[in-house]
Amino acid sequence: MESWSPYWNPLVETLPPEKLNALQLMKFKRSLEWAYQNSPFYRALYKKAGLEPGDIQTFDDIKRVPKIEKSMLRDTQEREPFPYGDILSVPLEEVSAFRQTSGTTGVPVYHAETWADLDWYSEGWAYVLYAHGYRKTDRVFVPFGYNIFVAFWGGHYAAEKIGCEVVPGGVLDTKARILKMKELQCTALMATPTYVLGMADTAGKALNMDVSKELNIQKITCAGEPGASIPTTKRRMEEAWGAKVYDHIGSTESGAWSFECMEQPGGLHVNEAFFLVEIEDMVTGEIINEAGKPGKMIITAFDRCAKPCVRFDAKDVIKWADYRCDCGRTFRLIDGGVIGRADDITKVKGVLLAPTAIEDVVRGFPELGDEYEVVVTKKGEIDDILLKVELKPGKDREMEAVLSRLQDQLRLKTNLGYRLEVQPFGSLPRFELKSKRFKDLRKGGH
Amino acid sequence: MMDKASLDQMAEYIQTMRNIAETLKEAGTGIQSIERNVTRILASIRLLEMNVSDIAKIA
Numbered sequence: 001m002e003s004w005s006p007y008w009n010p011l012v013e014t015l016p017p018e019k020l021n022a023l024q025l026m027k028f029k030r031s032l033e034w035a036y037q038n039s040p041f042y043r044a045l046y047k048k049a050g051l052e053p054g055d056i057q058t059f060d061d062i063k064r065v066p067k068i069e070k071s072m073l074r075d076t077q078e079r080e081p082f083p084y085g086d087i088l089s090v091p092l093e094e095v096s097a098f099r100q101t102s103g104t105t106g107v108p109v110y111h112a113e114t115w116a117d118l119d120w121y122s123e124g125w126a127y128v129l130y131a132h133g134y135r136k137t138d139r140v141f142v143p144f145g146y147n148i149f150v151a152f153w154g155g156h157y158a159a160e161k162i163g164c165e166v167v168p169g170g171v172l173d174t175k176a177r178i179l180k181m182k183e184l185q186c187t188a189l190m191a192t193p194t195y196v197l198g199m200a201d202t203a204g205k206a207l208n209m210d211v212s213k214e215l216n217i218q219k220i221t222c223a224g225e226p227g228a229s230i231p232t233t234k235r236r237m238e239e240a241w242g243a244k245v246y247d248h249i250g251s252t253e254s255g256a257w258s259f260e261c262m263e264q265p266g267g268l269h270v271n272e273a274f275f276l277v278e279i280e281d282m283v284t285g286e287i288i289n290e291a292g293k294p295g296k297m298i299i300t301a302f303d304r305c306a307k308p309c310v311r312f313d314a315k316d317v318i319k320w321a322d323y324r325c326d327c328g329r330t331f332r333l334i335d336g337g338v339i340g341r342a343d344d345i346t347k348v349k350g351v352l353l354a355p356t357a358i359e360d361v362v363r364g365f366p367e368l369g370d371e372y373e374v375v376v377t378k379k380g381e382i383d384d385i386l387l388k389v390e391l392k393p394g395k396d397r398e399m400e401a402v403l404s405r406l407q408d409q410l411r412l413k414t415n416l417g418y419r420l421e422v423q424p425f426g427s428l429p430r431f432e433l434k435s436k437r438f439k440d441l442r443k444g445g446h
Numbered sequence: 447m448m449d450k451a452s453l454d455q456m457a458e459y460i461q462t463m464r465n466i467a468e469t470l471k472e473a474g475t476g477i478q479s480i481e482r483n484v485t486r487i488l489a490s491i492r493l494l495e496m497n498v499s500d501i502a503k504i505a
Contacts, residue, residue, distance in 0.1 A: 012497065023501065026504060115486050119489040120493065303496060
């Protein structure tokens with residue numbers, strides 16, 4: 001049996017922290033210089049701030065560099081060259097692929113990829129998949145049409161690079177995907193948490209199949225939603241599939257910047273060789289270095305060519321972990337993955353509410369189905385939270401007791417009271433890609 | 447952690463690969479099958495620089 005290193009690249013993954021810092025500073029300066037020299041958008045932004053690339057000499061100087069955010073990226077699309085706008089940092093004829101964001105938070109943002117960018121994106125994913133235990137003996141099923149979204153393209157090419165055999169299952173429907181995984185004895189799977197649970201559900205209902213017994217999936221890589229870092233959701237997925245479930249976080253703007261390793265320490269490593277992750281206090285704007293204090297992530301992706309990503313305010317809320325991982329990587333950990341979105345974590349009845357906390361409670365009840373929906377409205381001057389859940393078949397007689405315990409747990413974990421509504425099993429919306437289970441209708445949202 | 451001399455040696459190999467690829471690209475100017483395939487090779491060399499040569503610089 002061939003033995004493998006636990007690391008995709010031990011040269012960087014075990015680098016002492018002071019060396020890692022030196023590497024990051026060198027790469028930040030290089031990325032800033034590239035953006036300044038090649039992107040009219042970045043150059044104008046920095047000139048307006050009175051900043052020259054040479055001004056950045058230390059880590060402390062980095063906070064002087066203006067942040068960018070999604071609305072600015074959308075604005076650049078109004079300018080030439082079409083369709084990317086003046087953030088584009090290479091000649092248009094060097095662009096080899098068009099990508100766009102999913103549009104979950106508004107108008108999609110377009111992204112240009114050169115060959116070098118696509119290789120870079122896939123390399124970031126290779127760090128992720130290797131840490132999840134993907135090796136050249138694996139046969140990997142990807143149950144999505146990759147379409148104009150970059151994520152699973154990166155996953156596909158990274159798996160190929162590692163030496164895996166990749167089965168792109170995009171054109172099949174859910175039943176056909178399950179049967180194809182069974183036929184080919186696939187060993188690994190990449191999907192959103194919602195779809196991982198949905199496939200297991202479909203296998204049971206439509207095929208009378210227990211995927212944990214009849215399939216050979218040993219590891220599942222989750223993307224797109226925070227579920228694999230929510231303990232009760234992760235447990236549901238692992239039990240349903242009889243497989244290890246690993247989280248990773250990435251975005252079109254930045255790339256795959258964080259991953260869980262096989263130790264599953266409760267947090268995710270930040271790939272600090274490819275990214276600089278800063279956590280900003282949402283009130284003071286100060287950079288947070290201590291563990292346990294949540295803030296907004298500001299991310300720089302080193303060495304992207306066509307569309308540089310320098311100090312992007314991703315609106316993801318994260319916190320540094322106060323524990324270390326036994327895997328030997330020196331990359332820092334964020335505790336519990338992405339806690340929420342800065343624009344999702346909202347005050348309800350004067351209390352800060354993160355939708356992930358509700359999910360953790362709901363999925364801790366074995367009597368409840370996987371799906372739920374939260375609707376926040378205003379009744380007069382008072383906020384109202386309606387939580388819709390589904391009871392599993394055969395649990396009707398336990399309904400009263402379950403709802404009572406659910407109400408208690410919700411109050412304990414979120415400090416809020418809810419109106420609970422039980423929906424017929426299977427009636428709440430099912431999703432394949434990113435789910436939308438939290439609806440705040442107080443300001444005309446939907 | 448690999449010793450500095452070994453890292454430097456690998457970084458030198460990578461630089462040599464870059465030099466050869468760029469020389470080939472120039473020699474094949476006007477021949478698309480050379481120019482475009484070398485562009486892809488250079489993208490891979492760039493990743494080796496990130497994964498190795500950059501580490502040699504700060505080691």
